[in-house]
Amino acid sequence: MRVVLDGIVCASVPFAFALADPTRALAACFLLFGFVAVCSASEKRVRPLIDALICTVAFAIACFVPSLFGVIAYGLGIACFVVTGVRLTRGSA
Numbered sequence: 001m002r003v004v005l006d007g008i009v010c011a012s013v014p015f016a017f018a019l020a021d022p023t024r025a026l027a028a029c030f031l032l033f034g035f036v037a038v039c040s041a042s043e044k045r046v047r048p049l050i051d052a053l054i055c056t057v058a059f060a061i062a063c064f065v066p067s068l069f070g071v072i073a074y075g076l077g078i079a080c081f082v083v084t085g086v087r088l089t090r091g092s093a
Contacts, residue, residue: 017066028069030073031080041088
């Protein structure tokens with residue numbers, strides 16, 4: 001249940017940024033796509049505290065400096081895809 005709620009919270013922040021300013025929608029979609037990839041790549045959560053801390057810090061910075069949301073979203077999205085690739089590589093080895 002907690003994993004589901006964590007996912008909803010993590011998805012709601014980019015969604016809110018996209019609603020507030022539609023010019024940020026592409027960055028928000030990229031970040032959401034990265035979140036889906038990370039969640040789909042593993043059956044169990046690896047280091048959930050670190051994942052939550054990184055997302056919380058990134059979202060806090062984005063809330064205090066909304067003009068940086070695009071940079072933060074693309075950076076965090078790329079990090080999600082890198083983590084997904086590492087998890088898939090380790091799982092197939």
